Amino acid sequence: MNILIIDEDPSRTAILEEALVAAGHTQVVSIQSTVNLRERIAALAPDMVIIDLQNPDRETLEGMFQVTRTVKKPIAMFVDRSDGDMTRRSVEAGVSAYVVDGLKRERVTAVVDVAVSRFENFQKLTSERDEARTALANRKVVDKAKGLLMQHRSISESEAYSIMRNAAMQQSRKLSDIAESVITAMELDAQITNAQSPKG
Numbered sequence: 001m002n003i004l005i006i007d008e009d010p011s012r013t014a015i016l017e018e019a020l021v022a023a024g025h026t027q028v029v030s031i032q033s034t035v036n037l038r039e040r041i042a043a044l045a046p047d048m049v050i051i052d053l054q055n056p057d058r059e060t061l062e063g064m065f066q067v068t069r070t071v072k073k074p075i076a077m078f079v080d081r082s083d084g085d086m087t088r089r090s091v092e093a094g095v096s097a098y099v100v101d102g103l104k105r106e107r108v109t110a111v112v113d114v115a116v117s118r119f120e121n122f123q124k125l126t127s128e129r130d131e132a133r134t135a136l137a138n139r140k141v142v143d144k145a146k147g148l149l150m151q152h153r154s155i156s157e158s159e160a161y162s163i164m165r166n167a168a169m170q171q172s173r174k175l176s177d178i179a180e181s182v183i184t185a186m187e188l189d190a191q192i193t194n195a196q197s198p199k200g
Contacts, residue, residue: 003112004046005030006037012052012103019108037067048116051077052103061086065093074119076111078103096122138176145179148186 003025007013013030020028029044041049049071051064056079068075068090076097077090090098097115099107142164149160168178 001025001047001116002027002045003029003048003050004041004044005050005052006034007050007052008032008034009052009054012054015103015105016050016052016108019105020112023109023112025112034064038070041067041071046073048074048076048112050112051075053077053079055080056082058086061089065089065095068093068095074112074115076115078111138174138179141176141183142179145182145186149182152186 003020005013005016005028007016007030010032013032017028017030029046031040049068051068053060053064056064061079061082064077068077071094074096075094076099077095078099080101080103082098082100087098087100096118097111099111142161145164146157146160149155149163150157153160155163164175164178164182167173168175171178
């Protein structure tokens with residue numbers, strides 16, 4: 001992996017680099033300054049980010065959490081001291097492994113493995129959740145379009161579904177896309193009809 005270390009302390013950076021190289025991670029880059037951090041991370045495009053903060057105050061941690069929320073990669077954060085609230089906030093900010101008072105050479109590899117594993121599991125769960133939400137939304141759109149077709153054409157539910165399914169196959173489009181087109185067309189037709197109806 002291409003690993004980025006963010007650490008203002010060169011001696012602590014050396015501990016991390018030595019442990020990572022010993023574990024076979026030869027593509028390790030470190031930066032000491034946190035100026036324009038988001039842009040620098042985006043430019044380096046690492047596969048993983050390790051952040052080491054020695055005795056950070058809450059403001060420093062919050063500032064780093066603002067950065068980690070935008071980094072969709074495994075993130076391991078080492079801090080010398082923290083509290084339960086900040087641990088919870090680190091998880092909310094996308095930190096995969098939050099290690100308090102644990103920057104020891106022999107622990108780095110294990111922390112990296114845990115961070116990668118947790119990140120992959122989280123991404124899988126997020127993907128499954130998003131797919132389920134999309135499927136539910138699509139089903140609602142299809143059901144609405146079926147209802148409009150049934151009402152407009154005085155046909156059965158199966159006939160309305162067949163019309164949309166055949167259209168989707170002929171046009172090589174998703175059924176939900178056809179359903180959205182049906183809804184748009186029906187709503188536009190209703191607006192035109194209402195506009196043309198005599199007032200009073």
